[in-house]
Amino acid sequence: MEEGLAYFWLIILFFIGLCIGSFLNVVIYRLPRGESIALDRSHCPVCGKTLAWYDLIPVFSYLLLLGKCRACGAPISPRYLLVEFLSGLVTAVLFFYFGATAVFVKYLFLCLLLMVVFFIDLEHYIIPNSLVIVGLIGGIVLNIAARDVGFISALIGMLVTSGFLLIVALVSRGGIGGGDIKLAAVTGLFLGWPLGPLGLFLGILAAGILAIFLLLLKKKGRKDPIPFGPFIVLGTIIAAFYGNQLINWYLINFIKI
Numbered sequence: 313m314e315e316g317l318a319y320f321w322l323i324i325l326f327f328i329g330l331c332i333g334s335f336l337n338v339v340i341y342r343l344p345r346g347e348s349i350a351l352d353r354s355h356c357p358v359c360g361k362t363l364a365w366y367d368l369i370p371v372f373s374y375l376l377l378l379g380k381c382r383a384c385g386a387p388i389s390p391r392y393l394l395v396e397f398l399s400g401l402v403t404a405v406l407f408f409y410f411g412a413t414a415v416f417v418k419y420l421f422l423c424l425l426l427m428v429v430f431f432i433d434l435e436h437y438i439i440p441n442s443l444v445i446v447g448l449i450g451g452i453v454l455n456i457a458a459r460d461v462g463f464i465s466a467l468i469g470m471l472v473t474s475g476f477l478l479i480v481a482l483v484s485r486g487g488i489g490g491g492d493i494k495l496a497a498v499t500g501l502f503l504g505w506p507l508g509p510l511g512l513f514l515g516i517l518a519a520g521i522l523a524i525f526l527l528l529l530k531k532k533g534r535k536d537p538i539p540f541g542p543f544i545v546l547g548t549i550i551a552a553f554y555g556n557q558l559i560n561w562y563l564i565n566f567i568k569i
């Protein structure tokens with residue numbers, strides 16, 4: 313593709329991503345509260361004022377209003393800005409690498425789904441079943457379309473990732489919930505064997521390191537809950553894009569092949 317035209321498409325994709333992010337913000341806010349996602353117009357959660365169309369332009373409205381509700385001045389969470397910006401960035405970057413392919417759609421879907429899971433679990437300590445179902449159906453369809461993870465690989469990835477976390481949950485008795493195990497089934501399905509289990513392993517590693525820091529800094533006690541879903545999300549994203557390099561690096565340096 314001619315260079316100028318390629319940049320044009322990346323900018324278009326970035327703006328499409330911003331709009332998707334705007335929708336994801338609605339999902340992140342409403343899903344754990346049991347509110348309808350499709351119906352009612354967006355409104356300020358503090359004063360209830362319905363937002364006008366010019367309050368709903370991704371990023372720009374937030375910056376224009378300086379992160380405050382136009383009617384009551386209540387602060388709007390910077391999460392709105394972050395989710396929109398990340399969606400735009402991820403959409404453009406993945407398109408840059410994969411082009412208009414099924415692989416692009418698969419990893420965009422995975423990243424956006426995991427972002428929604430990340431922010432809901434971080435705030436509410438739950439992973440809604442509806443997201444798990446959307447993830448399982450999306451994973452099956454997109455694996456077939458993208459053809460980068462075969463059926464057997466996906467099946468083994470799903471069973472090993474969720475099965476291992478189930479064992480960890482039984483042994484550790486608490487901290488890891490059913491939602492985390494179901495999420496691990498989704499990430500294992502998407503990445504297959506061995507990247508799915510690698511993602512979980514990286515998540516456990518990151519959670520362990522953070523837990524040690526928090527205990528040392530005395531920010532949290534041993535019994536304070538920390539949601540585990542966000543760690544599965546981070547580990548899975550690293551495994552999806554750098555997993556093969558990590559495995560090669562490990563084999564070369566530690567197994568000396």
Ligand SMILES: [Zn+2]
Nearest residue numbers: 356359381384
């Ligand atoms: Zn308000």
